[in-house]
Amino acid sequence: MGENGGEVIEPGMGSPLDAAISQRDRGTLAMVQQALARGDARLAYQPIVRADGQGIAFYEGLIRILDETGRVIPARDFMGAVEDSDIGRQIDCAALRLGLATLQRNPGLRLSINMSARSVGYPRWMQTLRTFLRDNPTVVERLILEITESSVMIMPEIVAIFMEDLQDKGITFALDDFGAGYTAFRHFKSFYFDILKIDGQFTRNIAEDADNQVLSEAMIGLARHFDMLVVSESVETMEEARWLAAAGADCLQGYYYGAPTMTLPEIDTARVMRSA
Numbered sequence: 001m002g003e004n005g006g007e008v009i010e011p012g013m014g015s016p017l018d019a020a021i022s023q024r025d026r027g028t029l030a031m032v033q034q035a036l037a038r039g040d041a042r043l044a045y046q047p048i049v050r051a052d053g054q055g056i057a058f059y060e061g062l063i064r065i066l067d068e069t070g071r072v073i074p075a076r077d078f079m080g081a082v083e084d085s086d087i088g089r090q091i092d093c094a095a096l097r098l099g100l101a102t103l104q105r106n107p108g109l110r111l112s113i114n115m116s117a118r119s120v121g122y123p124r125w126m127q128t129l130r131t132f133l134r135d136n137p138t139v140v141e142r143l144i145l146e147i148t149e150s151s152v153m154i155m156p157e158i159v160a161i162f163m164e165d166l167q168d169k170g171i172t173f174a175l176d177d178f179g180a181g182y183t184a185f186r187h188f189k190s191f192y193f194d195i196l197k198i199d200g201q202f203t204r205n206i207a208e209d210a211d212n213q214v215l216s217e218a219m220i221g222l223a224r225h226f227d228m229l230v231v232s233e234s235v236e237t238m239e240e241a242r243w244l245a246a247a248g249a250d251c252l253q254g255y256y257y258g259a260p261t262m263t264l265p266e267i268d269t270a271r272v273m274r275s276a
Contacts, residue, residue, distance in 0.1 A: 200234025
């Protein structure tokens with residue numbers, strides 16, 4: 001016992017709160033694993049609109065994992081914990097399969113799917129992609145693969161080779177959450193990403209935030225130099241949309257234009273045009 005009668009926590013044991021959180025996390029991961037085994041994964045679709053007001057450029061397919069009751073397990077409860085694990089690769093496989101099936105069902109649709117750089121070395125993920133490439137070469141031309149900046153930096157040389165091979169086959173690549181990670185510019189110029197998605201933290205209140213304005217303009221200028229399409233994420237207001245369009249962003253994504261939904265939504269094009 002401690003001096004005040006409290007329980008002494010031995011070094012390395014952690015607090016009761018830490019133990020409770022750890023137990024909860026293990027339960028969540030087990031629930032995700034079971035959901036993947038049942039096939040309880042879906043895509044939610046969010047539109048990425050053209051900043052010039054001419055409609056939707058493409059959709060992003062965001063993976064959703066469902067529990068036994070059909071409710072969505074919040075991604076924040078498990079995504080950070082699974083990035084380095086086999087469950088993370090299984091999630092990438094599920095997202096890819098669902099995305100490719102969506103492209104097959106919807107001629108003319110362009111769809112982006114998230115992946116981790118670690119999936120480049122995951123046999124099942126690569127087999128799924130290469131089999132589809134072989135059997136559906138024209139459909140694959142409408143596929144966009146999004147890789148986060150932080151994930152790219154895990155294995156930049158391997159990602160660069162992987163991208164070069166698949167870009168020759170028509171696949172488009174997007175660098176996701178740019179500005180949130182630690183891209184080394186010596187690697188940046190060798191990637192040849194087609195799309196640069198600026199992290200949403202730089203969009204918030206950008207019409208009044210001078211710091212976000214300067215940083216966004218710098219990233220837009222960088223993308224222009226490397227011939228990349230610019231998407232600004234997390235747009236939530238008309239003021240943000242107007243400022244970013246004027247600054248040179250090509251496309252905008254965020255709740256102002258539409259929340260992710262389990263069905264491909266129709267967007268109010270007139271509203272999009274008014275906001276640009």
